[in-house]
Amino acid sequence: MTKVLLEIQNIVKEFPGVRALDNVNIKVREKTIHALVGENGAGKSTLMKVLSGVHPHGTYEGKIIWDGGECRFRDIRESEKKGIVIIHQELALIPQLSIMENLFLGNEQQKKGVIDWEKCRFEAIRLMELVGLKEKPETLINQIGVGKQQLVEIAKALAKKVRLLILDEPTAALNEEESERLLNLILRLRDDHGMTGIIISHKLAEVTKVADDITVLRDGSTVETLFAASDLITEERIIQGMVGRELTNLYPSRDSEIGEVRFEIRDWVVYSEEYKDKIMIDHINMKIKRGEVVGIAGLMGAGRTEFAMSVFGRSFGSRVQGIVVKDGTEINVSTVSSAIENGIAYLTEDRKALGLLLQESIKGNISLPSLHKLARKGVVNQNEEIKVAEEYIERLGIKAPGIFQTTNNLSGGNQQKVLLARWIYADPDLLILDEPTRGIDVGAKYEIYHIINELAAQGKCILVISSELPEVLGTSDRIYVMNEGRIAGEFTREEATQEKIMKSILQSNRRN
Amino acid sequence: MNQGRKFHLDFKKYGMVIALVVITALFQWLTEGVLLAPMNISKLLMQNGYILILAIGMLPIILTGDIDLSVGSVVALVGAVTSKLLVGEARMPVALGIAIGLLVGILIGIWHGFWIAYVKVPAFIATLAGMLFFRGLTLVITQGKTIGPYPDAYQYIAQAYLPDVGGASQIHLTTILIGAALIVVFLITQLQKRRREISYGFAVSGSGVYTLKLVVMAGLIAFATYWFTRFKGAPVILLILGLLTFVYSFVTEKTVLGRHIYALGGNERATALSGIKTKRVKFMTFVNMGLLAAFAGIVYSARINCANPTAGDGFELDAIAACYIGGASASGGVGRISGAIVGGLVMGVLNNGMSIIGVGTDWQKSIKGLVLLAAVVFDIVNQTKKK
Numbered sequence A: 001m002t003k004v005l006l007e008i009q010n011i012v013k014e015f016p017g018v019r020a021l022d023n024v025n026i027k028v029r030e031k032t033i034h035a036l037v038g039e040n041g042a043g044k045s046t047l048m049k050v051l052s053g054v055h056p057h058g059t060y061e062g063k064i065i066w067d068g069g070e071c072r073f074r075d076i077r078e079s080e081k082k083g084i085v086i087i088h089q090e091l092a093l094i095p096q097l098s099i100m101e102n103l104f105l106g107n108e109q110q111k112k113g114v115i116d117w118e119k120c121r122f123e124a125i126r127l128m129e130l131v132g133l134k135e136k137p138e139t140l141i142n143q144i145g146v147g148k149q150q151l152v153e154i155a156k157a158l159a160k161k162v163r164l165l166i167l168d169e170p171t172a173a174l175n176e177e178e179s180e181r182l183l184n185l186i187l188r189l190r191d192d193h194g195m196t197g198i199i200i201s202h203k204l205a206e207v208t209k210v211a212d213d214i215t216v217l218r219d220g221s222t223v224e225t226l227f228a229a230s231d232l233i234t235e236e237r238i239i240q241g242m243v244g245r246e247l248t249n250l251y252p253s254r255d256s257e258i259g260e261v262r263f264e265i266r267d268w269v270v271y272s273e274e275y276k277d278k279i280m281i282d283h284i285n286m287k288i289k290r291g292e293v294v295g296i297a298g299l300m301g302a303g304r305t306e307f308a309m310s311v312f313g314r315s316f317g318s319r320v321q322g323i324v325v326k327d328g329t330e331i332n333v334s335t336v337s338s339a340i341e342n343g344i345a346y347l348t349e350d351r352k353a354l355g356l357l358l359q360e361s362i363k364g365n366i367s368l369p370s371l372h373k374l375a376r377k378g379v380v381n382q383n384e385e386i387k388v389a390e391e392y393i394e395r396l397g398i399k400a401p402g403i404f405q406t407t408n409n410l411s412g413g414n415q416q417k418v419l420l421a422r423w424i425y426a427d428p429d430l431l432i433l434d435e436p437t438r439g440i441d442v443g444a445k446y447e448i449y450h451i452i453n454e455l456a457a458q459g460k461c462i463l464v465i466s467s468e469l470p471e472v473l474g475t476s477d478r479i480y481v482m483n484e485g486r487i488a489g490e491f492t493r494e495e496a497t498q499e500k501i502m503k504s505i506l507q508s509n510r511r512n
Numbered sequence B: 001m002n003q004g005r006k007f008h009l010d011f012k013k014y015g016m017v018i019a020l021v022v023i024t025a026l027f028q029w030l031t032e033g034v035l036l037a038p039m040n041i042s043k044l045l046m047q048n049g050y051i052l053i054l055a056i057g058m059l060p061i062i063l064t065g066d067i068d069l070s071v072g073s074v075v076a077l078v079g080a081v082t083s084k085l086l087v088g089e090a091r092m093p094v095a096l097g098i099a100i101g102l103l104v105g106i107l108i109g110i111w112h113g114f115w116i117a118y119v120k121v122p123a124f125i126a127t128l129a130g131m132l133f134f135r136g137l138t139l140v141i142t143q144g145k146t147i148g149p150y151p152d153a154y155q156y157i158a159q160a161y162l163p164d165v166g167g168a169s170q171i172h173l174t175t176i177l178i179g180a181a182l183i184v185v186f187l188i189t190q191l192q193k194r195r196r197e198i199s200y201g202f203a204v205s206g207s208g209v210y211t212l213k214l215v216v217m218a219g220l221i222a223f224a225t226y227w228f229t230r231f232k233g234a235p236v237i238l239l240i241l242g243l244l245t246f247v248y249s250f251v252t253e254k255t256v257l258g259r260h261i262y263a264l265g266g267n268e269r270a271t272a273l274s275g276i277k278t279k280r281v282k283f284m285t286f287v288n289m290g291l292l293a294a295f296a297g298i299v300y301s302a303r304i305n306c307a308n309p310t311a312g313d314g315f316e317l318d319a320i321a322a323c324y325i326g327g328a329s330a331s332g333g334v335g336r337i338s339g340a341i342v343g344g345l346v347m348g349v350l351n352n353g354m355s356i357i358g359v360g361t362d363w364q365k366s367i368k369g370l371v372l373l374a375a376v377v378f379d380i381v382n383q384t385k386k387k
Helices: A043-054 A077-081 A099-103 A117-131 A146-159 A174-192 A204-210 A234-243 A304-311 A335-342 A351-355 A362-374 A382-396 A414-423 A442-457 A469-475 A500-512 B010-032 B038-065 B071-086 B094-118 B122-144 B150-159 B173-199 B207-230 B236-254 B258-264 B268-272 B278-304 B315-325 B338-358 B361-386
Strands: A004-015 A018-029 A033-037 A061-066 A070-073 A084-087 A162-167 A196-200 A214-216 A221-227 A263-269 A279-289 A292-299 A318-326 A328-329 A345-346 A432-433 A462-467 A479-485 A485-493
Touching: A004 A043, A018 A033, A018 A043, A018 A196, A018 A214, A033 A043, A033 A174, A033 A204, A033 A234, A033 A279, A043 A077, A043 A084, A043 A162, A043 A196, A077 A084, A084 A146, A099 A117, A099 A146, A117 A146, A146 A174, A146 B094, A162 A174, A174 A196, A174 A204, A174 A414, A204 A234, A214 A234, A221 A234, A221 A500, A263 A304, A279 A304, A279 A485, A292 A304, A292 A442, A292 A469, A304 A345, A304 A432, A304 A462, A335 A345, A345 A414, A351 A414, A351 B258, A351 B268, A362 A382, A362 A414, A382 A414, A382 B338, A414 A442, A432 A500, A442 A462, A442 A469, A462 A469, A469 A500, A479 A500, B010 B338, B038 B071, B038 B150, B038 B207, B038 B236, B038 B258, B038 B315, B038 B338, B071 B094, B071 B122, B071 B278, B071 B315, B094 B278, B150 B236, B173 B207, B236 B258, B236 B278, B236 B338, B258 B268, B258 B278, B268 B278, B278 B315, B315 B338, B315 B361, B338 B361
Parallel strands: A018 A221, A033 A196, A033 A214, A084 A162, A162 A196, A292 A462, A292 A479, A345 A432, A432 A462
Antiparallel strands: A004 A018, A004 A061, A061 A070, A214 A221, A263 A279, A263 A318, A318 A328, A479 A485
């Protein structure tokens, strides 16, 4: 066993009314990648805040031993001085500044307060090479994609002479290729530069790929640590530790009763918002039947979200062409309100920016699109509204102190259920779910799949967009594969396999 | 699921009400009882009525996350317009003059609403332009001169007291009748509300506490009524303010439109994706502001009994400050009409109280600035404590 670089001993952290961390013990060995997994609300982020000094010494119990000595960080600066750098899920880059300027933000290359731009540039090029960025150092952050921004964050950490790099959900916003590149970089930094890493992730496949050790957290306590060298690590084994039971079937089974074609989208064409000549969605045709769950698979940037949002009241794109037919007659979907009136609902992939009113209560979030249903002559019946909210909290199993709870304090899974409640109460005929389980834990995922099945059993049409192929395969009756704004393939549940879907994507790439 | 609604003081909600009570008590003591004398209360309402009207219009705009800097200039412009119509040769009927004044306000609201909601000019810039533009128009119309006096009927809104239907007697009967009616309406709506809540099976506060609450509230109304009868009765402006507060509280808190305004301020894109016509909602808040700014302009010019090219200077800041002192959030989505009224009254009491004890306007401004800062700091501290 190599030397232990960081030891977390009996950490207890309490917030008013909640014990967020309850006796956490972790040993991170030097020059290894240590993965931290657990359901949402298991305490991973809180632990990292304790470790990096966001929650200063004195606000928690227990000890942090770093390189043999106890640490009492008062703020982030102190932990960074020791070489502990954390990269949060929401990147801390300034979009209007260049890569170079961002790299040395707060760590400026200066002499007596005057910035040494030559040294800055020289260092920036060296660091960017290290992480595999080929852009010019002067390129602005808002001109590069999320994947490359993530690399800038890592380069920034390297500039601070990092010894322990903590990555919180580093690949949540990346596509598979970018994720792959990032994970390989982390491994390379471990091997060539002796860096130690902690990675927090929901994606168990990538955890098994990069981690040397895996610690599982549940309800604020450490459950176990698995060692890749000695233990047999599989996704099932990790899930077992996370949920405390064996999850035999990730996707609840369902007997689908599929009826006639209800919705049909014909020759759907959408152009880009920024560049009016750039075609984003190219003649898409799609049919959805009564009681059917239709999946749309594809890589990031395939145009799936853009397609769904353009159908939902032209919420994306310009120069939208094509028609939507419901039960044989064309319907008006030119505005969001007319799309809703005609029975279409869209649950966004970005629940914080495009879905929730974070300062508003659960009740107000559920009723938002349906207030007119609760109102007479424009006056909302608030008692009825309370009744509805209580009903949906119960029905979808939303865990919250009550319906007046604001949604910013809820976990990701419960936030997602609030949005589901919103759209189920709106009573649509076609429910489009865009990445319905992104960033939520295994238990809540299962419950959401269950809700999807229930809705289908009621005869609703469901369209599921997901970047996780197993999810598309596990939930859908039929699957469309999208690539570069076009339909690249169509499979029934029986035909579809991950290999076939990937192959159809690659083939459609080659045709171009 | 419904925990019994226990009685506990919500500081965020009632903090400013408490502050208002404390400030009032302080000045009542400092002024040796002059502040709350019936005559002074009427004066205080007349002096601050137009700010309160502006604050009522400003709050929905602040709720949607915008701001309107032009209202001071609109106050001046509308005053100038009505003076042209009602003073001198023109001598239009007063009602017509007021109607045209209000129409001017609506047109200004449409103007701002169009640029802000549909062309997406930031409200700060569009209304800053409006502030300069309408101030300029005022100077053009008045040719830089003060125009007055207005006909008596025009001054009525701002300066008069309710006519006494009782005639000869010492007691002001109209005020008493209105007070009694208020108590009855209050009791009926409260009882109905409780009955509906019970019929929905919600937990309600115990009947003892409930009765106490009703009695205290009814008592307060009765006392206020009695207090006003001690001097000429209730001023007309009080009735107007009461009505506006009631209507706008109702609209913002109980109607679909009101809920859309709050939602828009909370998360504009999420609200649009819920099928709400966000542009129209935004547009409406500015049209409404134009209307109320015009109304404030009429009340103000009626009070000072002339149209003045520099009228309304800085009113926009007072109205905005009233909203923030009253608990509205600068980022939108949070705030109440009653809060804005309390915020406006806090400033009014400060102004009035300081004037009585002889503090100069120089210091008055500084102190108001500090109060605004203190109110917002109080809010922020409260919120971080909650986390």
